[in-house]
Each structure stands twice: as C-alpha cells, then as structure tokens.
Amino acid sequence: MLRSKTCGELNKTDVSATVTLAGWVHRRRDHGSLIFLDVRDRYGITQCVVNATENERAHRTASDVRNEFVVQVKGIVRERPSGTVNKNLPTGEIEVVIGEIAILNESKTPPFYVNEDSEVDELLRMKFRYVDLRRPSRQRFIEVRHEFVKYLRDFFSARGFWEVETTQLIRSDPTGARDFIVPSRYFPGKFWALPQSPQQLKQILMVGGIDRYFQIARIFRDEDPRADRIYEATQLDVEMSFPERDDVMAIGEEAYTGALERFGRKPVWRKPWPRMKYDDVMDRYGSDRPDLRFDLPLVDVTDTFRGTKFQAFRAGVDAGAVKALLIKGQADVSRKGIDVMTELAKRRGGKGLVHIGLTAEGLRSPVAKFFSDDEQKDLVRRVGASLGDLILIVADAQAHTAARALGEVRDHLGTQLDLIDDTTYRCVWVTDFPVLDRTPEGGWTFAHNPFSGVLESDVHLLDTDPGAARSKQYDMVIDGREIGGGSIRIHKRALQEKIFALMGTPKEEAAQRFGALLDALEYGAPPHGGFATGIDRSVMLLTGTANIRDTIAFAKTQTGYDPLLDAPADVDPALLEQLRLRVLPPK
RNA sequence: GGUCCCGUGGUGCAGCGGCCUAGCAUACGUCCCUGUCAAGGACGAGAUCGCCGGUUCGAAUCCGGUCGGGACCGCCA
Numbered sequence: 001m002l003r004s005k006t007c008g009e010l011n012k013t014d015v016s017a018t019v020t021l022a023g024w025v026h027r028r029r030d031h032g033s034l035i036f037l038d039v040r041d042r043y044g045i046t047q048c049v050v051n052a053t054e055n056e057r058a059h060r061t062a063s064d065v066r067n068e069f070v071v072q073v074k075g076i077v078r079e080r081p082s083g084t085v086n087k088n089l090p091t092g093e094i095e096v097v098i099g100e101i102a103i104l105n106e107s108k109t110p111p112f113y114v115n116e117d118s119e120v121d122e123l124l125r126m127k128f129r130y131v132d133l134r135r136p137s138r139q140r141f142i143e144v145r146h147e148f149v150k151y152l153r154d155f156f157s158a159r160g161f162w163e164v165e166t167t168q169l170i171r172s173d174p175t176g177a178r179d180f181i182v183p184s185r186y187f188p189g190k191f192w193a194l195p196q197s198p199q200q201l202k203q204i205l206m207v208g209g210i211d212r213y214f215q216i217a218r219i220f221r222d223e224d225p226r227a228d229r230i231y232e233a234t235q236l237d238v239e240m241s242f243p244e245r246d247d248v249m250a251i252g253e254e255a256y257t258g259a260l261e262r263f264g265r266k267p268v269w270r271k272p273w274p275r276m277k278y279d280d281v282m283d284r285y286g287s288d289r290p291d292l293r294f295d296l297p298l299v300d301v302t303d304t305f306r307g308t309k310f311q312a313f314r315a316g317v318d319a320g321a322v323k324a325l326l327i328k329g330q331a332d333v334s335r336k337g338i339d340v341m342t343e344l345a346k347r348r349g350g351k352g353l354v355h356i357g358l359t360a361e362g363l364r365s366p367v368a369k370f371f372s373d374d375e376q377k378d379l380v381r382r383v384g385a386s387l388g389d390l391i392l393i394v395a396d397a398q399a400h401t402a403a404r405a406l407g408e409v410r411d412h413l414g415t416q417l418d419l420i421d422d423t424t425y426r427c428v429w430v431t432d433f434p435v436l437d438r439t440p441e442g443g444w445t446f447a448h449n450p451f452s453g454v455l456e457s458d459v460h461l462l463d464t465d466p467g468a469a470r471s472k473q474y475d476m477v478i479d480g481r482e483i484g485g486g487s488i489r490i491h492k493r494a495l496q497e498k499i500f501a502l503m504g505t506p507k508e509e510a511a512q513r514f515g516a517l518l519d520a521l522e523y524g525a526p527p528h529g530g531f532a533t534g535i536d537r538s539v540m541l542l543t544g545t546a547n548i549r550d551t552i553a554f555a556k557t558q559t560g561y562d563p564l565l566d567a568p569a570d571v572d573p574a575l576l577e578q579l580r581l582r583v584l585p586p587k
Numbered sequence: 588g589g590u591c592c593c594g595u596g597g598u599g600c601a602g603c604g605g606c607c608u609a610g611c612a613u614a615c616g617u618c619c620c621u622g623u624c625a626a627g628g629a630c631g632a633g634a635u636c637g638c639c640g641g642u643u644c645g646a647a648u649c650c651g652g653u654c655g656g657g658a659c660c661g662c663c664a
Contacts, residue, residue, distance in 0.1 A: 031627085032620040051621070067614090084622055092624085109615060112598050116625070118613090120598070123656055177663050197664090223663040347660070448664075475664090482664070534664090558657065 002072055002104070008044025012093050014077045019096060021046060022072045022104065024134065025065050026115050035062040037098075039073060040115075042139060046091045047080075048073050050098040061101045068107035068114060068131075074100040126555050127563040133553065141550050145539045148263050149216055152236055155255050161212040161238065166201040168194055168218070173513055177221035180231070188580035194220035197532060199451065200517045202239040203489055206528035207520040214238045216535065225558050228481075228537060228548050236484070236538075239530030245488050248529050249275075249429055249474055252486070256476065256533070260425050263542045269424035277432040278470075282400055286323070286407015288433070291480025292426035294419035298406055299324045301393065304378045310370035312352065316395025316402060323394050323402045325410060326383040327417070330390035331357035331364070341409045345394055350405025354393040358385050411480070425541070426479050433473040436466050436502060444502050448473045451517075452487035453529070454495070466502055476533060478541055486531025493521040 003022040010019065026040035033052035038045050052059040065071060075096040086092030111127075112120040114134050125132040132138055153163065172179045172193035179193035195201075197219050205213045215237045225231060236255075240248065257268050269292070281290045284297045302322045305313045316322040327333075333355070342353040356365040356379075363376055371379070383391055392409060396402035414420050435454055436444040444466060446452075453472040454462065461469040475485035490496045496518060500510040511518060539551035549555035556562045576583065 027624075027626095029623050029626050030620085031623065034621040034623080036623055036626085038624070045624095047624070049622080053621085081622070084624085086624055089624080109597065113614075116613090118599060121594090121656070124598085221663065224661085226663085227658065229663070485664075532664095557655090559655090561655095 006043035007039050007041040007046040008090060010046055010077055010091050010094055010096070012079060015079050015094060017077045018074070018099075019077055020072065020074045021048070021096060023070070024107075024114070025067055025069045025071055027067065028062075028065060030063065033059070035059060037062060037065065037071070037073070037101075039071060039096075040134075040136075044090055046094075046096055047086070047089070048075065048096040048098050048101075050101070055098065058098045058101045061103065062098065065101075065103060066107065066109070068110050068134075069103055070105040070107070072102045072104050073098050122549070122555075123557065123563055126557065129554055129564050138550075141539065141543055141545070142553060144263050144542055145535070145551060148259055148539060148542060149535065151259055151262065152214075152216065152255060155258065156212075156214040156238065159212070159251065161214040161240070162210060163215055164205060164210065164213050165215060166195070166198040166205075166217065170195050170201075171513075177223045180220045180222050183579040183581055185579055196221055197235065198237050199449065199532075200514065202237060202530065203451065203517055203525075203528065204520050206239055206241045207523065207525040209241075209526075212240045213530075217532075225556065225560060226548075227546060228540065230536065230548055230552070231556060231560055234535040235532045236535055237530070237532045238486070239528060241526040241528045243488070243527075243529050245431075245472055245474065245529070248486055248488070248531055252476060252484070252531050252533070253427075253429070256427065256478075256483070256538075259538070260427075260478075260542070264425060265542070265544050266422070267424050269426045273427040273429055275429040275431055278430055278434065279432070281430055282403050282407075286403035286405070286410055287480075288430055288475065289477045289480055289482040290428065290430075291411060291414060291420070292428055293421050293479055294414045296325065296327075296410055296413065296419060298403060298410065299326065299383045301379055301382050304375055304382055305395075308371070308375060310367060312354070312367070313393075313395040315397040318397070320395070320397040321399035321402045323406045324379070324383050325392040325406055325413075326385055327390040327392065327413060329388050330417075331359055331388045333357070333390055341392065341412065344408045344412050345405040348405040348408040349396070349398075349401045350394045350408075351396060352394070353405075353409065354395075356391040356393070358387055358389045358391070360387065414480075422479075428477050430475040430477055431473070432470045433475070434467065435462070435469045435471045435499070438467065443504050446499070446503055447471070448475075448485065449487065450499055450503065451489045451496070453490050454499075459495075462498060462502065472529070474531070476531070481537060481541065483537055483541065484531055484533025486529065488527070488529035491521060491525045491527050493518050496521060 004020045007021055007023050021039050023039040023041035026038040026045055029036040035050050037048045039048055050058045050062045073096060075098045077094050078097050080093060080095050110131050111124055112131070114131060117135065117137050157163070169182060169192035172181060172191060176196055179196065181191040181193050184190045184192060198215060198217050202213055217235050217237045219233050219235055220231060222231065223229070253273055257271060260268050278288060281288060283300065286298050300321060301324045302317055305317050305322050308314070308317060313322050338355050345353040354365065354367055356363050356368060358380065379391065385391055392406065394402045394406045396405065434447045435452070437447040439445045448471065455470045455472060458469040472488040473485060474487065476483045490499065497507055497510055501507065536548050536551045540548060545551065554564060
C-alpha cells in the first residue's frame with residue numbers, strides 16, 4: 001500500500017511514529033513559510049504541516065499543491081502545540097510533520113466544493129459523481145447502505161436463509177409497471193424483460209425445496225422516476241416454506257427493528273409493532289400507509305347527517321360515509337389554505353371539501369345554513385370541537401373515497417401544521433387487505449399482488465361477495481411510508497386460477513403468462529410465504545433524506561438520463577442488424 | 588400526457604423595465620505572511636443573465652415558444 005495509516009486513525013498514542021498517508025488535499029492553509037495541508041480519505045482528515053526552514057524541498061511541493069490533488073505524505077506524528085488542538089477533528093490532537101510529500105496526481109479545480117456541504121445543482125453532481133461521492137456527507141449514505149445490506153445478509157444467513165440469485169432476463173408481463181426489455185439475438189423479434197420483482201421465481205424456489213430464500217435483488221420499472229422512485233431499485237426479497245403469517249411478520253419485524261436501532265436516527269416507537277387492519281386504518285387515517293407520527297384521526301360523522309337536507313352529503317349518508325377532521329385553532333384559515341386542501345381532496349377522488357370554522361358568532365361556513373341546529377350541535381360534539389377550531393368534511397358514496405380524500409388532507413396538515421413527532425420510528429403492520437379492488441370500469445383487479453393467499457374464513461366469499469374477501473397480505477409501514485409487504489401465498493393451482501379468473505384473466509391466458517408457477521403449484525408446492533422491502537427507501541428512512549437518489553452511488557435524472565455516462569445512447573447499427581431491429585424516427 | 592418551481596462569472600445567491608459599465612459570498616490566479624484549522628491581508632482575472640423570437644426608445648428584468656433540472660399529478664407497489 002502507498003500508505004501505512006489512514007487519515008482517520010491517528011491520535012496521541014501514535015506520537016513520534018513515522019507514518020505514510022495518502023489522500024486528497026481537503027484544504028491548504030498557506031502561511032508563507034508554514035503550510036498546513038488537511039489530507040482527507042474515506043476515514044477522516046489529518047492535518048499535515050511543513051516548515052520552510054526545516055524542510056525546504058517539501059515546502060516547495062506543498063506550495064504547488066491545490067485542493068483535491070492526490071498526495072502521499074511521509075512524516076512523523078507529533079502532538080500539537082498547546083492551544084492549537086482542534087476539538088472538531090477526531091485526529092485534532094496530533095499532526096503529521098511532513099518529511100516527504102509526493103503529488104500522486106493533480107486535479108483540476110473541482111466543479112463544486114468537496115470540502116463543504118453546500119447545495120449544488122443535482123445535474124452537476126450527477127455529471128461529476130466521482131467528485132460528489134468524495135464529500136463526507138455523501139459517503140455516509142453509501143456507508144449506511146453497505147452496513148444495512150451486510151446486516152441483512154448476516155441476519156437472514158444466520159436464520160437458515162440461502163441467498164439465491166435469480167435470473168435477470170425473464171418473460172415480459174403486460175400487467176403492473178412498464179417493463180424494461182432486452183432484445184434476443186437467437187429469437188429475433190422476441191424480447192426478455194428485466195424483472196419488476198423476483199416474485200414468481202422465489203415461489204418456484206420454494207417448490208424446489210430451498211425452504212428459506214433471500215436476495216438483495218435488483219428490480220426494474222420503466223415508470224417516471226420521482227423523489228422516492230427510481231428505474232432500478234433494490235429490494236430485500238424473502239420467502240420461506242411452511243410459515244404461518246405471524247412467522248413471516250415476526251422475522252421481518254425483527255430484521256427491521258434491529259436495522260433501525262443499529263443504523264437509524266431514532267428509536268423504534270413500540271415493540272412489538274402495532275398491527276392494524278386495512279379497514280381500520282382506512283377508516284381512521286384515510287390511507288393504507290398511515291403516518292402515525294401524528295394523531296389527527298378521521299372522525300366518522302355519517303350518523304350526524306342521517307336526516308340532512310344538504311344534498312352534497314346525501315350520497316355519503318345513504319351509501320358511503322361522511323368523514324370529518326378536527327383541526328385545533330385553525331378557524332381563521334385563509335381562503336388559499338382551503339383551496340389547497342380542497343385540491344388535495346379532489347386529487348384523491350373527493351367531490352369537494354366542506355370547511356366549518358367555530359367562531360364566537362357560531363359556525364362559519366358557506367354551507368352552515370344547510371345544517372339544522374341538531375346537526376350542528378351533534379357535529380361539534382362528535383369531533384370534540386371548541387371555539388376557534390376548524391372542521392373539514394368530505395362525503396362520498398364510497399366510504400373509502402371519502403376517507404382517502406380526507407386522508408390526503410390529513411397528510412398535508414401533518415407537515416403544514418408541524419404536527420409530526422419525528423423522535424421515533426413509527427412502525428406498523430397493516431393486515432387484512434381486500435383481495436380485490438374495483439377497477440374504474442367496474443371489474444376487479446388485485447389489491448396487492450395476485451399471488452397472495454385468501455383468509456381461510458373468507459375463501460367462500462370469492463363466490464358470493466368477492467370484494468369482501470380479505471387476503472393474507474401484510475404491509476410494513478414506517479413513518480407513513482410503505483417500506484414493504486408480503487403474504488402467505490396461494491400454493492394450489494385451482495385457487496390461483498380462480499383469482500386470475502376473477503380479475504378477468506381466463507385460464508388459458510393465465511397458463512401462458514404464469515405457466516411456470518402454475519405448473520409448479522401442481523408438483524408438490526409447499527405452503528409458503530414471504531415479503532419484500534425496498535432497500536433504497538429503507539436507507540432514506542435510516543438516514544433521513546427525502547431524496548432516493550442520495551441512497552445510491554450513481555443516479556439518473558427525472559427523465560432517466562444518466563449525465564455521467566451520457567446514457568442512453570445510440571448503438572452500433574451492426575448490433576441492430578444482428579437483432580433484426582430497425583429504429584423508427586421520433587414522433 | 589399534464590401542473591408548478593428554477594435556469595445570472597467555476598459554485599451558491601442578489602438584482603425583476605432605464606441608476607447594471609450586472610452586485611455579494613466563495614472558489615480561482617499572483618504577491619505578502621511561522622501555528623492555522625471556513626486562516627488572514629493586498630491585487631487581479633472571470634458572465635453577451637439557458638436558447639429562440641416578440642413587446643418597448645430601452646429587456647437579465649415583461650410576453651410567447653423551446654431546451655434542461657427539480658417537485659407533483661397521471662403512471663408506478
């Protein structure tokens with residue numbers, strides 16, 4: 001090695017040792033005949049010093065050095081003179097007296113600061129990723145991610161799980177997200193797809209008797225990237241044979257509790273994690289990924305308006321629900337604030353948002369005149385409102401639509417009114433999801449994943465009232481983010497085909513698209529189940545960043561462009577010819 | 588496909604019809620300086636204000652378009 005020590009490890013016990021360091025010039029402080037060089041590597045920063053009268057040659061080299069030059073410094077560790085100790089630096093009690101210094105490589109002036117944590121345009125950071133990655137704050141993300149993934153590997157290995165890699169070139173399936181596809185050379189005109197998840201493969205591994213499997217798996221989705229979504233995500237994928245639902249949840253919970261406590265920023269709120277049924281979280285929070293860092297529950301006021309003359313609530317009362325939200329002390333909310341919240345409610349399907357302020361003169365609202373005295377009194381009583389409070393109401397013929405619309409407003413208010421208590425990780429399991437959801441066209445689609453088993457008690461409902469049947473699905477939700485989910489799977493072909501049929505996929509089509517799995521279920525498939533979690537989102541949670549691109553080493557823009565590699569790019573026409581592909585001009 | 592925000596020396600920001608010959612901080616260059624650690628001091632270089640077009644006597648500033656980035660909706664589990 002070109003170094004004997006790193007820049008982060010020297011301290012008083014090393015005094016008078018001869019050491020060699022190699023790293024980047026973090027900062028140079030030139031006092032004329034005395035020059036300080038802060039040399040930085042992944043491990044830390046060490047101050048090196050050279051004095052012209054003692055070492056003219058080294059002093060001359062040190063004068064030529066600039067920020068981000070790569071240098072090798074050989075010298076003797078010395079305790080710093082009294083009064084010059086830097087308490088901000090782990091190595092601040094010592095310095096290296098430079099005997100020899102070599103410039104291993106020069107550097108252009110970097111396009112942005114490495115030695116301070118200023119905000120820099122993200123495009124520039126992506127283009128110069130190698131510079132950005134040098135910043136200690138960036139390296140922290142990479143380190144946490146590494147430690148987290150290593151921990152997961154150790155955790156599952158220690159519990160008998162084998163890490164199995166699954167093929168990355170699989171069959172495209174038109175459902176779900178848009179596939180990334182790869183042309184085949186031997187089969188011109190046919191394509192592989194990159195996996196959106198190893199779901200079918202891991203189930204097949206269970207049929208193969210692997211018993212316990214995990215993988216840190218790359219998954220690909222060609223949908224527009226967002227602050228918390230990227231083309232290539234990584235997931236922890238786990239599957240086990242012969243488990244009950246609690247066994248899988250317990251192991252996922254143990255893994256994540258351990259990870260949050262080791263690498264996270266704050267303690268875990270409650271152990272064991274609370275579990276909530278889908279219907280209950282929808283009812284109370286208007287979301288299937290409730291943010292429990294603040295309370296602000298939705299209140300059902302359907303009964304208050306049983307006999308109402310207010311037409312906008314009629315459908316909600318008759319078929320769905322009327323949901324309310326009490327916001328303390330916000331009776332004087334601005335028109336603009338109401339407009340913003342109304343927009344949010346409509347985005348989630350709400351027809352509108354009724355607001356009522358409790359003022360000294362009574363209820364202040366554009367629609368208060370439609371409410372009877374009894375309705376007004378009962379509303380105030382039910383939500384527990386007092387003078388100066390604001391009540392928000394959404395009614396809808398679909399109870400879940402009313403809840404979702406108001407739930408969106410609730411999430412908005414959490415940040416807007418600074419209600420969030422971010423001192424613990426609020427982990428919760430959401431269970432008992434419906435098997436099927438209504439499509440806008442009135443048909444059925446799977447609520448989560450078509451392979452999730454159906455609760456034994458609800459199997460009969462598939463024939464009579466499919467929408468009421470609940471699945472063995474469970475979701476891991478932390479601080480209002482869906483981190484992952486899983487289920488006990490269907491392990492018999494007949495039930496799997498029945499689910500597909502309900503979703504409008506006939507037997508023949510299912511056999512074509514999911515043939516391998518369906519066939520496997522006929523050859524002694526054991527009962528099995530598992531879960532998957534997003535590694536990238538988990539690292540966001542651990543580090544507290546709101547930007548998923550912070551959690552990966554190499555990032556792309558919102559259009560999927562890679563400024564570092566200048567990709568995507570044209571390919572050699574000869575390659576297209578081999579693949580029998582022709583590119584059409586852009587629209 | 589859509590909505591919103593942003594684009595000014597290397598970087599981060601200010602300026603938002605004439606006082607701009609575009610300001611500040613920092614980085615950069617030269618010189619001075621033996622105890623600094625965001626070192627200090629002096630001097631200096633560096634920008635046709637993303638691009639195209641329009642309005643105007645006059646545009647960084649107003650308008651339209653376009654490109655790029657970001658946040659969001661759609662999409663996505």
